[in-house]
Amino acid sequence: MPGSTAVGDWLSVGWKMLVVRGAVGIVFGILAIAWPLSTAIALALLWGFWALMDGIGSLVQAFQPEAEGSRLWLVVMGVIALVAAFFAIFSPATTAVTLTWILGIWLIVRGVFEAIGAFGSNLATPRWLLLLSAALSILIGILFAANPGAGAVTIATWLGIAALAWGGVFVLGGLAVRRELTGHTTVIPPGAAPQP
Known part of the structure; x- marks a missing residue:
């Protein structure tokens, strides 16, 4: 069957990548748990470089001919992003x-809206579950x-725990796919007739 061959080929290539991705996740998880402050600073630095690129992109976009009506908004957003990037890159701990x-603050606001929504909700979700989520x-x-x-x-520690669990799942998944593939392959000796 052509479809199963394509799936088999994808899985035979994919299990190795699953294991590699899982191993990377496990290593990142261990490092994040062992050095959570360094992880938080590294994440702030990454965010800073993203904000830098975003700010430059906004400023470039602001001076394109098609940005006539939103030029001021794009310049303001670009400058804010560049200022945020400056602080994130040169003071990542503070960031x-x-x-x-x-x-x-976002979680508090979200929780308040969840609590209000729990009393106005017509969803099948039990109200106590929505209130519990809001309280958390x-x-x-x-x-x-x-x-x-x-x-x-x-946050860095929990990120490390999540990466460790994610990595473990990927490694186990990759090994399970490998076992499944090797369990279904049968070697037929030369000259022997295949079994029906």
Whole structure:
């Protein structure tokens, strides 16, 4: 069957990549758990370089002929992104703390909206589940906003735990695919008739 051959070929190539991706996830997870502060700073640096590219892109776009009506908005957004990138790249520890504080405020606001939505919802989801989700969002948001330095380290640690679990799943998945492929291959000796 042509379709199964294509799937088999994809899986035979794919299991190695699954294992490699899983191994990378496990290594990243271990490093993030072992050095959460360094991980938080590295993430802030990555965000800073992304903001730098975004700011440059906005400024370039602002001076294109088709950006006539939104030129001012694009310039303002570009300048804000460049300022944020400057702080993130040259002061990543402060940026990690600031991002955690912003995340905390966002979680509190989200939790409040979830709680309000729980009483106005017509969904099949039980109200207590929506309220529990809202309470968790508010609680985690308060913890992050009240102590953003520890919050940045906590986020990096949880990111490491998630990467470790994700990596383990990928490695096990890749090995399972490999076992499945090798279990279905039968070697027929030369000159022997294949079994029906």
